[in-house]
Amino acid sequence: MNTILFILQKEFLQVFRNKNMLPIIFLLPVVQLIILVNAATFEMKSIRLQINDYDNSGISRQLISKFQGSPFYNITQAAYTSLDPESSLKKGNCDAILELPHDLEKDLRTKGVVKVQLIINAINGTSGGLTYAYTASVIQDFNGILINEQIRPQNPDKSRTIATTHSFWYNPELNYKTFMVPGILVLLITVISLLLSGMNIVREKEIGTIEQINVTPIKKYQFIIGKLLPFLIIALGELAIGLTIGKLLFNIPMVGSLPLVFGVAAIYISCILGLGLLISTMTDTQQQAMFVSFFIMIVIILMSGLFTAVENMPHWAQVMDLFNPIAHFIKVMRMVLLKGSGFNQILTEIYYLTGLSFLTLGLATWRYRKTS
Amino acid sequence: MVTTESIIHVRNMVKKFGGFVANDNLNFDVYRGEIFGFLGANGAGKTTAMKILCGLSLPTSGEIKVAGFDVYKETNLIKRNIGYMSQRFSLYEDLSVYENIRFYGGIYGLSRKLIRERADFLLETLNLSDIRNKLIKDLPLGWRQKLAFSVAIFHKPGIVFLDEPTGGVDPITRRQFWEMIYQAAADGITVFVTTHYMDEAEYCNRVSIMVDGKIRALDTPEGLKKQFAAATMNEVFLKLARNNQSV
Known part of the structure; x- marks a missing residue:
């Protein structure tokens, strides 16, 4: 436990001392959120x-x-x-x-x-x-x-006609931004978590400090928890910032329970961090890690249901999406924030996200070797 | 205090990378308290052997014990009892002197109180007290190397492995560095050091010379000079290396 605290302390020092990374971590997502939500619209006005x-x-x-x-x-x-x-x-x-x-x-x-x-x-x-x-x-x-x-x-x-009366539920004004904010927010925390964790261990490989760590009696799980916890905290902080902007700027509804949103977010972010870590154990340079991360990100984002409804995809794609953490989390965000779904209604998604987290973290821990 | 108690025990150690034999049947012992020089040209297999002894890499075959522990099964016990300074620079450049010490001390399981006390003492003796909050990247290379060595023995290990610790360092700093090594040895730490500076080999209690994955010579510097009828270790080394080229 103590060992983990020492690693946490070191990681936080390094993140907050990196003057180039700080704005990327906190400012860029805010700017992106504001731009993307306004720009990415399917509404046809003209x-x-x-x-x-x-x-x-x-x-x-x-x-x-x-x-x-x-x-x-x-x-x-x-x-x-x-x-x-x-x-x-x-x-x-x-x-x-x-x-x-x-x-x-x-x-x-x-x-x-x-x-x-x-x-x-x-x-x-x-x-x-x-x-x-x-x-x-x-x-x-x-x-x-x-x-x-x-x-x-x-x-x-x-003249006899059948008239349909309708009422739009959950998004009565058919506001596109209400639909987009939760999804885009998910993308932003995904990109940040995946890149931060993907780059991190590879960076230690590049500068050679990983060898110094590997000759210490530190346990694998201590190292991995110490590495991931800071990014989990940062990503959750970012989610909080993003939701605040969504509320203040776009006035998106938050019908459901916020603790539930953050709870599921923690599971989801762990899954993405595990994926990043897995990438960094399989690559030797930050450049390689970046390429692999981008490739994976593009696929899982385009299949996530942010832009195109998962229900309209071909059957095989829907089956693949069962293993796409973004798809599950975007669904959860929309369900809980916009519809007010409760724990029981999103249980399937929670199961999948938990399973996927165990999978990526397990693989990453298994692949990370102190002895080659 | 040099003893005859074997602290590193290596018998028939082989390490292959595919078809390439990096370590070809090595046999040697390192005694508790000695400074053991592990010499060889670039690519002779020194670093490979050292990584096996540190538990960073598994041997292909052979019987190897470090500090009494088996390198196949007890790597974690080995890691608890050794220090290691790699040939690449191993402190975090974006952390300060003290933060580096605290981090490494912490992951070896030392308490915060103990870390503080030892760090104060260390910085005092190194005359670095006034730069304890400076970032490593702002320090000259010589200071960094000395600090890296101090960090490697901060948890008071039984053995410290130094992989070409003085590469790229000026002669004066090298001299000071070796004084630190002597001090560590005097404190009871066994020193296992690779180098290709032959003058440094003279400072060791015993020296082994590796050529193409094999240990070709192992004795005290005096013994080797006598054996090869050479005036300096440099001559010994050249004779061995040339000998190898004619084969």
């Missing part, structure tokens, strides 16, 4: 829509003004045009083109059915799909008005 109106009738103009009135659209060109429709898509001047054919109004009145064409730049499939859904719902809406007011104004009772 779809650039080009409307090629070949009809130029009362109804077509009414439809155009419907789009113009929507906050989601930015109408780039709404007049009759003979331009090659594709050219503006190719140039990137618009995200979608809506073509209103000749005889739109006439066909509508005589045949009762008319087709308009929507061409969407779907390189980004998600935003392409969203553009379609938004646009279709605007037109659907317009249809309703037409049916009620113009086609059958004499007997409006005949």
Whole structure:
């Protein structure tokens, strides 16, 4: 126990004496949190829509003004045009083109059915799909008005529809930041914990002090606890700072129990620190450790469910995500902070995180050898 | 006090790295209280052998006991009873003199009170009391080496292993360093030292010379000079090394 205290003392001295690292540890995540949360958004506020109106009738103009009135659209060109429709898509001047054919109004009145064409730049499939859904719902809406007011104004009772009433739970304003803050916070403490622990033992290897440690009677577990505890404390401190910023700046809800959040965070951070330690026992230079850490980080972050829902991934990817600590912890953060889930509701995640922590820490302890 | 009680006991020690034999059947004893010089050219296998004796590396075969403990099974007991100063610099540059002493003292299990007392005494004798709070990186190399040695024997081990401790140090500091080694030996610590400065070999009680993984000679410096009809240890060494090249 005493031995561990001596190591703790030394590690803290070294961390707080390193004038280059301190800002990286504490300031950078704060700045990143503020920038990332504001920048990383899937909300589509300004779809650039080009409307090629070949009809130029009362109804077509009414439809155009419907789009113009929507906050989601930015109408780039709404007049009759003979331009090659594709050219503006190719140039990137618009995200979608809506073509209103000749005889739109006439066909509508005589045949009762008319087709308009929507061409969407779907390189980004998600935003392409969203553009379609938004646009279709605007037109659907317009249809309703037409049916009620113009086609059958004499007997409006005949129009029967099933209406859905809805209420959004847990994030009633559909605030994207509420969704992103917990996730991005997880990323930041992950990056810090993984890099700090990954670099640490390798650095001692590089400067040669590890050999001096290895000839002492220090026990493996004492060394590893002494090495990891400081970073666990730093990472938890960072989580506290991040949550405070989330509350003050983004006003994210904290419905659930904060002690529960920190408890699970401690398990999660131990897992990441174990991973960092494992990397540092398998590499000889800080450069190698950095490369390996980045590679692992990119994979587990992209699969974590921060940007893309895990439920939409292919089955094999979902199975892989069972072993992805970030995925579990992001889920816990969102569940506890936003929904107020309790200990029993996140038990599965706690099991997985605990298991993964034992795995990484166990492997790291096993791989760390005092005698080669 | 040199005795004839074997404190390091090595029989048929072999260390192979793949097909390369770094230590080829070494046999020697180091006696309690002596200064034992472990000489050899670069790459002769000195550091490899020393790492095995310190419990940093396992031998391929052989019977080896250090301070009475087996290197295969009792490495932790060995580590408790030895000090080690590596050829690479081994203090933390971003910690102060005292913080380094406290850390190493602490992981050898000394109490904070004992560490404070011994550190005060040590810094006093080294004349370093006024720089106890200076960072290691601000100290000249010679001071660092002396300090590294003091830290290696801070927990009063039975044996101290020094791996080329005076590399890159000026002659005056080397002289002072050897005075510290004598003092340690006088205090009852057995010193096992590798070097390739042949003048330093003259300071040792007994010297072994390794060539290509084998021990080619082992005796007192006087005995070796007589045996090889040489005036200095330098000549002894060159004769052995040349001899090897003609083979």
